[in-house]
Amino acid sequence: MAAELLSPLLPRRRRGLAVAAAAPLLALLLVAVIFFRAPLTTTVSSPERVDLTLVAGAREKGAVCLDGSPPAYQLRRGSGSGAHNWLIYLEGGSWCNTTQSCYAQTMSNFGSSKFMRPVNFSGILSKDHLENPDFYDWNIVYVRYCDGASFAGDAEGEDLDGTKLFFRGLRIWEAVVDELMGKGMDNAKQTLLTGCSAGSLAALLHCDNFRGRLPQEVPVKCLSDAGFFIDVKDLSGERSIWSFFNGVVHLHNIREVLPKDCLQNKDPTECFFASELIKSISTPTFILNSDYDVWQIQNILAPNGSYPGQAWSSCKADIRNCSSTQIDVLHGFRKKLVSKLKVAEDKRNWGLFIDSCFTHCQTPSNISWHSPVSPRLDDRTIAEAVGDWYFGRRQDVKLIDCEYPCNPTCSSLLSTA
Template identity: 25%
Template structure:
């Protein structure tokens, strides 16, 4: 940390006044900490604080006016210093005559950064380094030149990368014409900004349901209106993985919490095609004028990573996805392996499907066929599944729609994670206890068939109602599941089973007792 203490603060302020920036009226700028790359933001009903997702939005834009007040564009309130009791900063209605709202913004001697100084208190705006708001809060401290007291004043959204293993940077796929979201805009993905010693990569496909054009409650117009973030690329330049539920599982850097992936570089793929990463359908009236280009998006991401990163030098690459991302993992697993092996044949490629297409298709209510619904969706999307499966079934792609049968065509090592009663992936069901007994029994039977035919495929089925294990810390580290084929009473945690699968050791098959819920389900 830079520590260049100075004295005679009032003299310093006087001689530094010519360096004040902003003094040209309402010239809106970002105020960004070089310590962590986070921007000062006005958040509703909260004190001003720092955010990792730097954008050209009003809440993150500030203007230093000629009278010394620091105005926020969103609220049009001004930053006020309270150095009397708690050294706090807050936003209040602007009053240029109130000295608590008057600031000096001046360059630090010998540096390109700025110091923001309260005229009333002679204290400087500082990134909090202690307490619950460590790294994200701001307050006032005595003057000294130190990393957490310096600021960058930026005209627009910064395009430089932040070197932080917790921060992911948005990468545009505009160079790939087919890689577009439902609304036709270029897709994006996120990659870790600081990759130094990592020799392994985890690519995660986000989930989020699906839509089928003109199909009842699942119309795409409704989806894209009510949840537009599933249909258009995100604008956030950065993503902080600490804001994600996955930070308690696959994104966590602690090898005790996350033995399998704590030392992996991270790539995250936003889900913006609504077609479980399988579609090739252009926009037309029958598609409600939405594009379904999920297959093109994942293909472009794989190609971009191979072309513009060092992924081909990795020792291991794991493709993983949850929910719709699990569907996409199953259908694109061999595609990734083939593309990587064409560039580097020795890379160890593996795939993990978390809450995907393993499904008891024969258990459903009368007059409702979930498999037919899935076939209709794939037809509407012009979906493309696993290449070898479709090549072997050119007239009828039915065997390729679900991992129940498609597992026979997947060459890349795969691990399948399922809840015995998935709370989201369920169609044509009722509330009768006997129905769910049959559901669980058939799912377990499907799993055992997969393991019998392909013992190289890992399997985990927990008898707890939930959806997506990687977003649930209880499922990740508290559910002990019986090891299939193990000794009497042998159990395993999900995090340890995944470690075994990734490292090609130990048991990789676990199926819970289907007669009753796991004893730790009540923690969910």
């Protein structure tokens, strides 16, 4: 199972949040003119590279990556009116559910800081106010992901050859927050905890804990981007994602971060899914997700290439290749995802932006976050909707798209698989 699951897409590895190479420039300009309210500009800011910082004293705290190396983050200081505001972004990446797959991750930046290099800041991380109108001047922290379990575990293990492995995501989370508090976050005036994919799930897991670390008068909110993984049967009738998460939860000893009320009635693995987590989160939270999330379709709904009567490889690679029968199946997946979001839809002070784009992780890209060709709901980009929700500029920012292919503003994201 571990070998079949693909790594959730990361901002620096995405194959094309830019428009498909074959799309004519004229078509792009027409889309921009029609769907972007601001004047069209050809200026695109260069992504910013921020130095890597290793967490001080991490080894002494046992707050280490899978291989025992210290965890890391990238911090860009805020300025002006944003000098005391903090945005914490938890990196996404793959989970590991066996000692073998966790050992394999120690050979990469997902399991060791030895392999980490600075990533570029764009989208919600950007310092360009045109690209990131509400958070551009905040303190931005990009927390690197190297524990294999959404910053949630606390255990140790050994690979088959005796190599020691450290499942210390929870300690990494605590050590990073402690260090940032000492760097000025204890005097924060506004904060936002967010992340992408596995990092987005981590933001949900730690949302209330983060709220509790700061004074009650400080506004604290959370934003989940592409972390709403749902427990559904795949096309062969198996609960493959449940089985995979079950391995993650038990190998990494993920229990302390799970909602206590959920654990009283359900298996810990069920409590690791976002649909259960959101029932217990009291901190205002914004759910950003595609209801045709490409990673979930490729790894949860159709983890194999072929099923009786249907070949799915081409459809999984590009939704435009799907047959009418396959589209009906995807609509069924969408219906289940939207139904599980009803809890968030009913919560006061929560927000939603659920588009029908075939994509995964939309906040770290300048194209999808806020650009002339960004996806839109209610004539708002993701950045505008999130800003309206965070700052209370509009009431009840809960936007759910119609079925694919109804939204023409998704056209620039059709090649993100």
